[in-house]
Amino acid sequence: MSSSSSFFTSSLGRKFVMGITGIFLITFLIVHVGVNAMVFLDSSGELFNTAAHFMGTNWLIRSMEFVLFAGIILHIVQSVVLTRANKAARPEGYAVSGSNVNSKWYSRSMGLLGTLILMFLIIHLCHFWVEARFGIWGGIPEGTVAGTHDMFAQMKIIFSNPIIVAVYVLAMISLSYHLMHGFQSAFQSLGLNHYKYTPAIKAIGIWYSIIVPVLFALMPLYVHFVINK
Amino acid sequence: MSEGNMNLTLKVWRQKNQKQKGELVTYPVSNVSPDMSFLEMFDVLNEDLVEKGQEPIAFDHDCREGICGMCSMFINGRPHGPKEGITTCQLHMRSFKDGDTVVVEPWRATAFPVIKDLVVDRSAFDRIIAAGGFISVNTGNAQDANALPIAKEDADKSFEAAACIGCGACVATCKNASAMLFVSAKVSQLALLPQGQPERYSRVQNMVEQMDKEGFGNCTNTGACEVECPKGISLENIARMNRDYLVAKAAH
């Protein structure tokens, strides 16, 4: 006897979608940070430009771009639906809250951290993705080969502004805390909790949430303080 | 005042009924013995109130030994007070200091409406149990216990889940007012045993569906419930419920 209610509109189904899109976005970040790391390997920017060109033109990567946007949108939509339901589940709060004793502040602030990340994402997309695709604000400088983009040059322009560098670094702090809870939480929501593997998942999650955002944050700092000097 | 006794300031939620708005009312209580339980302190306060011709504070309690789950009090921001692994009735006044202010509120959740003062209606839990938290057996003699081999670890895990007393502290403390720790304990205790297998996948679907209907929030894995649960119910149960639900929806 199967009940008729739909999986995707149930509480557990929505949590499942949050978890699976979260893990997908986590794997995306690895690819992204890998491409960024080219800047540290070759400060002339050539290696980075080659990698960026591949990412921007390879048909498989380009089709994954749609999946990526779909993943981000699903993650956001589900979180909005869930957060609204959660607010409705407790309209009247407590006079005294002892939540600091029983849980981490960032585990309770995923919505806020996620909103900060979304705001950053919009700025970030405008800086690079929108410019590369549509060239709304003058486009990306042309590369050495005609018709290609010199993403490295664009980076040098964007990160010459210290305020933008600061925004990027602060966003990576939000990302770090978001991942600190989200990484292991995603596995729990998928039902993947096992005494043999969960300690490892949690440890990897902590390392991931530190290393990846730090690598991301280092890039604007490196461009601003080292390459642009 | 005898030695070691203390004076406290209580701030207690008073609310006439479900409809009317409530508020925190301040009651100074003096000469409280550290050996009293928290509920005994309330008994003394209530006797005082009755003597003064005032309405006593309504609060739930029954066994007063940590097994019935009735004594729902949100004390200084935490369900069942500052200690872990106990219920309000097992909390003693020695956990407080002379001069302390103690704020006592009811469980707060849409699914647990306040009936009066500190008493909330937890029948949403009963309806979730009725939706699937049982096994169907034919009547007749109970079969020999050893006829059905059960792995020790499974028996232990099932027993741990079965320790849930349905107090609702998990809902009360959860920032989302989610009931998933409770429901997962009730799903798990049966999912781990052979007797629970025939209805395993319909049970988890029906109970989750009822949980959603009651208007509880959605778990965000903050883990507060596990810390505050007086019976130490583990988050592993929520993962098991998530798993079973996924399998149930995919294949049953």
Ligand code: SF4
């Ligand atoms: S899971 Fe724990 S806190 Fe929740 S109802 Fe059961 S015993 Fe109470």
Ligand code: FES
């Ligand atoms: S009164 Fe029964 S558990 Fe506290």
